[in-house]
Amino acid sequence: MAYRFLDDITSADMAFEASGKTVEELLASSGMALFNVQVNLKEKQHKAFGRNFKFSLEAENIESLLFKFLSELIFIKDSEMLLLGEFKLDVKKERGLFKLDVDANGDEISSFGDSLIEDVKAVSMHRFSVKKKDDLFAATVVLDV
Amino acid sequence: MEAKSVKKIDEFTREIPKSFRKGMKVPIRILGSKRIFDEMDEQVFTQAANVATLPGIINYSYVMPDGHSGYGFPIGGVAAFDVDDGGVISPGGIGFDINCGVRLIKTDLIYDEVRDKIKELVTGLFKEVPSGVGASSKYKLSDTEFKEMAEGGTVWAVEKGFGTKKDLKHIELGGRADWADSSKISNKVISRGRSQIGTLGSGNHYLEIQYIKKNDIFDKKTADKFGLFENQVVIMFHTGSRGGGHQIATDYLQTFLSSMTSKYGIKIEDRELACAPFYSNDGQDYYKAMGCGVNISFANRQVIASKVNEVFSRVFKKDPEKLGMETVYEVAHNRATLEKHRLDSREKQVLVHRKGATASYYPGRPEIPAAYRKFGSPVLIGGSMETSSFLLVGSEGAKSTFCSTVHGAGRVMSRSQARREYDGKVIKENMLKRRIYVDSASLSGLAEEAGGAYKQVDDVVETVDNLDISRKVARFSPIGNIKG
Numbered sequence: 001m002a003y004r005f006l007d008d009i010t011s012a013d014m015a016f017e018a019s020g021k022t023v024e025e026l027l028a029s030s031g032m033a034l035f036n037v038q039v040n041l042k043e044k045q046h047k048a049f050g051r052n053f054k055f056s057l058e059a060e061n062i063e064s065l066l067f068k069f070l071s072e073l074i075f076i077k078d079s080e081m082l083l084l085g086e087f088k089l090d091v092k093k094e095r096g097l098f099k100l101d102v103d104a105n106g107d108e109i110s111s112f113g114d115s116l117i118e119d120v121k122a123v124s125m126h127r128f129s130v131k132k133k134d135d136l137f138a139a140t141v142v143l144d145v
Numbered sequence: 146m147e148a149k150s151v152k153k154i155d156e157f158t159r160e161i162p163k164s165f166r167k168g169m170k171v172p173i174r175i176l177g178s179k180r181i182f183d184e185m186d187e188q189v190f191t192q193a194a195n196v197a198t199l200p201g202i203i204n205y206s207y208v209m210p211d212g213h214s215g216y217g218f219p220i221g222g223v224a225a226f227d228v229d230d231g232g233v234i235s236p237g238g239i240g241f242d243i244n245c246g247v248r249l250i251k252t253d254l255i256y257d258e259v260r261d262k263i264k265e266l267v268t269g270l271f272k273e274v275p276s277g278v279g280a281s282s283k284y285k286l287s288d289t290e291f292k293e294m295a296e297g298g299t300v301w302a303v304e305k306g307f308g309t310k311k312d313l314k315h316i317e318l319g320g321r322a323d324w325a326d327s328s329k330i331s332n333k334v335i336s337r338g339r340s341q342i343g344t345l346g347s348g349n350h351y352l353e354i355q356y357i358k359k360n361d362i363f364d365k366k367t368a369d370k371f372g373l374f375e376n377q378v379v380i381m382f383h384t385g386s387r388g389g390g391h392q393i394a395t396d397y398l399q400t401f402l403s404s405m406t407s408k409y410g411i412k413i414e415d416r417e418l419a420c421a422p423f424y425s426n427d428g429q430d431y432y433k434a435m436g437c438g439v440n441i442s443f444a445n446r447q448v449i450a451s452k453v454n455e456v457f458s459r460v461f462k463k464d465p466e467k468l469g470m471e472t473v474y475e476v477a478h479n480r481a482t483l484e485k486h487r488l489d490s491r492e493k494q495v496l497v498h499r500k501g502a503t504a505s506y507y508p509g510r511p512e513i514p515a516a517y518r519k520f521g522s523p524v525l526i527g528g529s530m531e532t533s534s535f536l537l538v539g540s541e542g543a544k545s546t547f548c549s550t551v552h553g554a555g556r557v558m559s560r561s562q563a564r565r566e567y568d569g570k571v572i573k574e575n576m577l578k579r580r581i582y583v584d585s586a587s588l589s590g591l592a593e594e595a596g597g598a599y600k601q602v603d604d605v606v607e608t609v610d611n612l613d614i615s616r617k618v619a620r621f622s623p624i625g626n627i628k629g
Contacts, residue, residue: 011186117589
């Protein structure tokens with residue numbers, strides 16, 4: 001999993017750059033980055049996640065798939081009160097659409113206690129991008145917090 | 146910003162011409178002292194230039210003195226659009242947190258009466274007003290209730306027993322966006338928002354107990370009218386439309402991105418500026434959905450206000466009315482509003498987008514509640530949690546900004562950097578030494594909101610006071626704070 005937070009894109013919100021050798025890796029890295037904007041597990045010893053959540057999505061391209069994946073994680077945070085931070089992902093291309101199956105682990109928000117940091121409101125389209133270079137997918141994402 | 150691109154209009158106004166970037170339809174106007182201007186990050190100018198390319202924009206793409214980089218519009222960005230001539234509506238000019246805003250509640254209590262009870266008050270408020278990541282409420286709304294709330298705003302909340310009808314007189318739009326249509330919001334909006342009514346959220350959202358220090362009333366006549374006096378204790382809080390509002394913006398951003406070019410032939414510089422002509426089907430659908438976001442935010446603040454009243458009442462063992470608790474005013478700083486403005490000596494209906502900017506209506510404007518109309522609209526400016534907040538009042542100079550002014554101090558440091566440079570625990574201890582009692586859902590969140598991460602709110606306020614956009618009435622100093 002590879003991601004890093006970017007300081008120079010926005011002062012009010014949070015931006016990150018994520019990468020992966022496959023689309024699945026890119027999405028998982030991005031999901032981890034989103035999780036770590038909201039939770040700082042360095043502040044306390046992390047125990048294994050206790051909740052599993054599955055969902056599926058489809059999109060016309062990888063960029064749209066990433067946007068939908070992150071937006072769904074934010075939706076699940078508010079509607080299910082779950083923060084998901086471990087991802088087993090499967091992406092298939094069928095009839096021109098990218099189909100994503102997500103098998104994720106996480107926990108109820110309340111279980112993270114004082115490790116919680118920021119409530120992410122949404123994924124912005126500002127500078128949102130997915131690029132492929134030298135067999136590596138790289139994404140830039142700005143989150144509204 | 147290269148000096149050659151910038152024209153100084155006066156001490157507090159700078160202009161960047163249309164030639165700065167291809168496609169700009171109007172120049173950029175940046176308000177602020179030289180120091181404020183010099184401290185603005187380059188992204189602000191790029192984002193303001195992107196706004197200047199949008200169809201139907203009138204006069205200028207404005208940046209208020211608290212402006213800083215955001216997404217789509219800069220924070221502190223203001224733009225008005227001629228809706229009768231293809232002018233657009235854009236979620237990126239409003240923000241995800243639709244109608245995010247500030248309420249000020251006054252009391253008859255003075256500082257000495259509250260000083261020894263501050264811990265009890267903050268602890269009570271922290272318990273009654275859920276804050277932080279995914280904060281959820283004890284009120285869970287059904288689908289029908291949520292839709293009623295999304296169309297009723299503060300009016301709905303008052304009908305449900307939160308606060309009184311008197312509050313409605315002191316809230317922008319009377320506490321209800323009457324153009325809202327809940328058939329324009331998705332089921333996801335309801336699922337995200339149904340459990341968040343009466344919650345604060347996180348980030349820069351706060352609930353603060355403040356008081357007016359000696360000599361911190363600058364306009365006694367207006368302060369008297371608003372019921373404010375030295376040593377008085379007031380409550381100010383900042384929150385918005387929570388998950389429901391965020392989902393409305395997310396949904397329509399995607400709708401506009403798919404229809405904008407194919408249906409309307411609009412090309413934009415930043416996809417966060419996705420938009421549609423106001424009088425198109427897509428534009429009208431979003432306007433009506435945004436109205437729901439506005440109402441969700443109104444209702445959320447009304448429920449919180451009633452909790453504030455409850456806690457004060459419990460601690461002081463008196464009814465809120467006997468404590469003199471009353472809403473002074475409530476403003477929003479993330480909204481697009483249809484307003485009439487004079488252009489080329491005739492009145493025109495325009496859609497004013499204010500993103501991280503507050504309405505500042507000069508005396509006599511119809512948007513101002515009758516009781517305040519001859520004074521101008523109250524403008525509430527939150528500083529950082531370590532500094533002061535202000536009440537200003539709309540003034541004649543606001544005619545030059547489509548009645549728009551600042552909304553807060555404005556950040557100068559990113560959240561990650563603030564977390565590296567400050568320690569939430571140390572901030573909390575230092576604030577306590579200065580007699581400001583803080584409770585927070587997150588110490589890391591507290592570090593991100595350190596006073597040093599923000600501009601000096603006094604500088605920002607001085608600019609709009611000097612330009613006569615909004616005049617200073619009173620300054621409030623914090624004594625108790627809940628950070629989301």
